[in-house]
Amino acid sequence: MSFTVEQECPQCGAPVELDETDHLLQCPYCEVNSFLFSDDYFRFILPHNAPGREIIYAPYLRFKGSVFSCGRQAVRHRVVDITHLGVPFKRFPVSLGLRPQAMKMQFVKVDTKGSFLRCFLKTSDLLARAEKHSSASDSGQVFHRAYIGEALNLIYLPLYIEKSALFDAITNRPVAKLPKESDILSPITDKHPQWKLTFMATLCPRCGWNLTGEKDSVVLTCGNCETAWEAKRGKFVQVDLAVVAGDRPDASYLPFWKIAVQTKGLEINSYADFIRTTNQPKAIQKAWEKVEMYFWCPAFKIRPKLFLYLSRQMTVSQKVLNTSGRFPKRYLYPVTLPLSEAIQGMKVTLAGSAVNKRKIMPLLPDISFSIKSSALVYVPFTETAHEMVQEHMNVSINKKSLEFGRYL
Ligand SMILES: [Zn+2]
Ligand SMILES: [Zn+2]
Numbered sequence: 404m405s406f407t408v409e410q411e412c413p414q415c416g417a418p419v420e421l422d423e424t425d426h427l428l429q430c431p432y433c434e435v436n437s438f439l440f441s442d443d444y445f446r447f448i449l450p451h452n453a454p455g456r457e458i459i460y461a462p463y464l465r466f467k468g469s470v471f472s473c474g475r476q477a478v479r480h481r482v483v484d485i486t487h488l489g490v491p492f493k494r495f496p497v498s499l500g501l502r503p504q505a506m507k508m509q510f511v512k513v514d515t516k517g518s519f520l521r522c523f524l525k526t527s528d529l530l531a532r533a534e535k536h537s538s539a540s541d542s543g544q545v546f547h548r549a550y551i552g553e554a555l556n557l558i559y560l561p562l563y564i565e566k567s568a569l570f571d572a573i574t575n576r577p578v579a580k581l582p583k584e585s586d587i588l589s590p591i592t593d594k595h596p597q598w599k600l601t602f603m604a605t606l607c608p609r610c611g612w613n614l615t616g617e618k619d620s621v622v623l624t625c626g627n628c629e630t631a632w633e634a635k636r637g638k639f640v641q642v643d644l645a646v647v648a649g650d651r652p653d654a655s656y657l658p659f660w661k662i663a664v665q666t667k668g669l670e671i672n673s674y675a676d677f678i679r680t681t682n683q684p685k686a687i688q689k690a691w692e693k694v695e696m697y698f699w700c701p702a703f704k705i706r707p708k709l710f711l712y713l714s715r716q717m718t719v720s721q722k723v724l725n726t727s728g729r730f731p732k733r734y735l736y737p738v739t740l741p742l743s744e745a746i747q748g749m750k751v752t753l754a755g756s757a758v759n760k761r762k763i764m765p766l767l768p769d770i771s772f773s774i775k776s777s778a779l780v781y782v783p784f785t786e787t788a789h790e791m792v793q794e795h796m797n798v799s800i801n802k803k804s805l806e807f808g809r810y811l
Contacts, residue, residue, distance in 0.1 A: 405467075405554075408447060409507040413437050413602040423447070423508065424467075424554045425618040426634075427605070436613070438603040438623065439510075440634045444555045446598050447508035448515060449499070451561035451572035458517035458572055459588060460559035462489035463499050464524045468552035469707035470533065472545045473754040475764050480707035483550075485533045486558065489522035490591065494579035495569075499560060502573065508558065510600050518592045522557055547767040549751045551744050553704055564588075601637050608632065608639050622658075622702070622738035622779060629730035631779055633741065642742075642779050646728035649783030655734040655791060656781040657800075658702035659717065660745040663695055663777070668770035671696055674721050682758040683719060697721065698752055698772075700745040702738045702779060709804055714752040716798050724782070724795065731781060736805075742777055 406423040412430035414437070419428055423445070428437045439445075451458055465486040472479050488497050511519075530550055561572035569579040581587065605614040607625035614623035614632060622633045622642055632639040646656070671677050675691035699717035701710055749772055757763035784791040784800070792799045 406447075406503040406558075407507050409509055410439075420507070422618065423556060427616050427618050427620055427623070428602075429618060436605045438605050438634060438639075440601045440603055440637055441599065442636065443598060444557060445600075446511040446557045446559070446596075448511055448559045449502055449506060449561060449573060450509055453561070453563055453570070453572040453575060456563040456572060459562045459564070459569075459592070460517055460519045461495060461562055462520055462522040462524075463487060463558045463560060464489045464522060464526065464529050465554060465556050465558055466526065466529055466533070466550070466552060467554040468550055469710060470530070471549045471551070471707060471711070471748070471751040473547040473751065473764055473767055474543050474545055476760055478711060478751055478755045480711060482707065483530075483533045485529060487524060487529055487532060489524040489557070490520050491523055492579070492587070496560070496571075496578060499558060502560070503558060506573075511559065511596065511598055513599060517561070518594050519559065519596045520588065521591050521593055523591075526555060546764045547750055547754065549747050551707070551710065551740075551747055553740075603634060603637065603639070609641075614639070617737040619704075619739045620737040621741045624730075624735065626730070626732065631738075643777065644730075644779050644781075645726040646730055646781045647783055648725045648728035649731075651783070651785060653734075653786075654731075654783035655736065655786055656731045657736045657784055657791065658738045659713075659780050659782055660700045660702050660740075660742055661778050661780045662698045662700070662742075662746065662749065663775040664698060664749065664772040665775055666696070666770065666772055669766060677721075677756075678719075681719075681753070681756045681763065683756075684758070694721070698749045700740075700748050700752065702740050702742075702745065703736060703805075704739045705800075706804060709800065710748065711751065711755045713798060713800070714748060715755045717796055718752050719756050720796050720798075722795050724780075726780065728781070728783070731783075735781065738779065746772075746774065 408421045412419050414435040415433040417432040426439050463486050467484045470483050486498050488495050563570050563572050567581045567583050568577045571578045607614050610628040612625050612627035614625050616623040622631050624631045631642040631644040633642050673692050674694035675687050677696050700714045784793050790799045
């Protein structure tokens with residue numbers, strides 16, 4: 404379930420509807436695009452119906468994404484969607500219920516009136532809570548867990564105080580009694596939250612052309628100078644880009660992260676090491692001893708089962724691809740999964756690739772990777788009636804799953 408956000412176009416002021424995970428505001432009125440950036444996760448408020456009241460905003464931390472857990476014999480996965488109260492008050496509603504689905508959220512603005520309670524819930528604690536609720540399906544020892552997030556944000560519920568009771572400022576109904584003698588909220592209140600949303604002009608920093616992407620893109624591309632860009636600290640930073648040469652003019656290009664790593668805690672210094680260590684049924688060629696080890700990962704949101712399948716298939720096959728392809732002028736699938744999330748998935752890919760799982764799984768807690776380099780690689784796929792097929796890598800993806808992944 405995805406929540407809707409209403410935001411004014413920074414150029415012309417028209418109201419534009421976005422999904423909570425969208426980054427690119429495409430104004431249908433003035434046709435100017437703006438990229439939404441914040442150093443920290445996005446913060447939203449639910450608009451209140453209590454004009455004239457002093458509003459207190461209570462924080463709820465939200466995570467939506469895939470959770471992978473590596474047990475002794477298998478990698479299990481599921482989709483998690485959890486929102487939980489971020490302050491330690493028992494009488495507050497623990498979740499937002501249906502509110503965010505029933506109404507449109509807004510970004511917190513510098514001039515949003517009201518005071519904001521600080522969030523005490525850490526992401527790791529929120530995820531541990533999600534874990535606890537699903538412990539039945541996760542029986543047995545777990546050696547490693549990874550969380551690949553699609554949304555991590557803070558949603559504020561508006562409240563106000565009347566006669567020592569706390570009221571929900573959306574429904575104007577009481578939600579909790581406050582102790583008369585002490586002021587419990589003031590010590591944890593921020594009058595002026597520092598959080599800020601930045602609107603970035605989507606112009607190529609190198610050549611000045613318009614960068615292109617879709618609503619949910621986290622990397623934008625320039626079709627003029629054939630470059631790719633991601634936002635960091637309010638600026639567009641260039642991403643290393645490669646395009647695999649396609650045999651067909653009508654190929655569709657799907658983006659993948661290709662990450663070169665140094666492994667600690669396990670002897671994987673080359674592709675040959677990886678094949679040996681994970682016990683693949685492949686005869687090791689001498690040249691592979693000199694081939695650098697890369698992890699591959701989809702650079703787009705997709706169901707966890709397919710995420711693991713694609714990462715594993717492309718990492719194990721590790722085909723030497725001809726990356727002299729020209730930048731495709733069309734059929735570019737948007738990059739919706741940032742590199743930071745792809746990195747979270749590498750250990751899961753290693754675990755999922757291992758044929759000798761009982762041997763590899765217990766080693767996972769002591770294994771770590773340092774990133775040597777990374778690149779975004781567009782790989783050509785051929786479209787059939789129901790699937791997207793990559794013949795060289797022996798990979799196929801159901802078209803419906805690909806569409807569905809964007810609306811997880
Ligand atoms: Zn506009
Ligand atoms: Zn450019």
